[in-house]
Amino acid sequence: MSIVYKTRTQLVVETLREKILNGAIKAGQPLRQAALAEELNVSRIPVREALLQLEAEGLVSFEPHKGATATELNINQVDELFELRAMLEADLLAASIPNLTDEKLEEATVLLEKLNQSLGKENAANTWSELNSNYHNCLYSGATRPQTQDLVNTLNKNADRYIRMHLLWAGGISKAESEHNELLALCKSKDIDKAVAVMKQHILGSRDEIKAFLTEREQLTESAEQ
Numbered sequence: 001m002s003i004v005y006k007t008r009t010q011l012v013v014e015t016l017r018e019k020i021l022n023g024a025i026k027a028g029q030p031l032r033q034a035a036l037a038e039e040l041n042v043s044r045i046p047v048r049e050a051l052l053q054l055e056a057e058g059l060v061s062f063e064p065h066k067g068a069t070a071t072e073l074n075i076n077q078v079d080e081l082f083e084l085r086a087m088l089e090a091d092l093l094a095a096s097i098p099n100l101t102d103e104k105l106e107e108a109t110v111l112l113e114k115l116n117q118s119l120g121k122e123n124a125a126n127t128w129s130e131l132n133s134n135y136h137n138c139l140y141s142g143a144t145r146p147q148t149q150d151l152v153n154t155l156n157k158n159a160d161r162y163i164r165m166h167l168l169w170a171g172g173i174s175k176a177e178s179e180h181n182e183l184l185a186l187c188k189s190k191d192i193d194k195a196v197a198v199m200k201q202h203i204l205g206s207r208d209e210i211k212a213f214l215t216e217r218e219q220l221t222e223s224a225e226q
Contacts, residue, residue: 008042012050015040020059020070021165023217027072031060058161073162075214081159082207088152089203090196092140097192099142105188111135112180129164135180139187162210175205 016036019025031051037044051068054060061071115131133156140149156163179202186195 008046009049009053012036012040012042012046013053016050016054017057017059017164020054021073021217023220025070027070029070030066031068031070033068057164058158071161073165073214073217075211077158078162078207078210078214081155081162082203082210085152085155085159086200086203086207088148088155089136089140090199092143092145092148092152093187093199094192094196095145096140096142097187097190097195099144100139100187101142104138104141105184108135108138108184108187111138112184115180116177128167129160132163132176139183163206165213166206166210176202179205 016025016031025031033044033047033051037047040047051060051062055062055068059071060068062068111131111134115128115135118127118131137149137153140152143149179198183195183198183202186198
């Protein structure tokens, strides 16, 4: 039974995620479980599980007396989140590279292979997001700066919905793959300056593409309402 529910839950997750990201479900719009279950021809259980997963992705929030609603995707938040990430992750990488052991570089190589292999598979965005985080954290592991790492992990959790959106809608995966390969090669050659430059470009390039996507999405929504 659990396998059936998981399959149904995943279908509901993907349907609702797409509607939130493409603007069919508006920010603040209530997501009533009974209505969604009827619309998608499933029981309430997979709907409830799907809403909880989307809450973890930052696309849904649960509020007292209102239930689940779609959260707002905010262009201004993208600027702050990704610029902070670029600054802190560049510092972590620069501090880490001199201390990266052959074992850690091999671990990063294996993670990168898994990352590239995950593309196109079922639930690719979720798998890719987790492996992507593990890959970056592996490259930062030589920094031994736990407080900075905690801040980066928090920022990445807040940025995750935008990163997933980038992967699903803005073609971010293909570009990220070549940048990840370049980054690993620079870490192996201990070229700190170039590695930091690629890292900043990697994060800020994502920011620009996400902002462009959100701007286009807003314009389409406005046109549809006129």
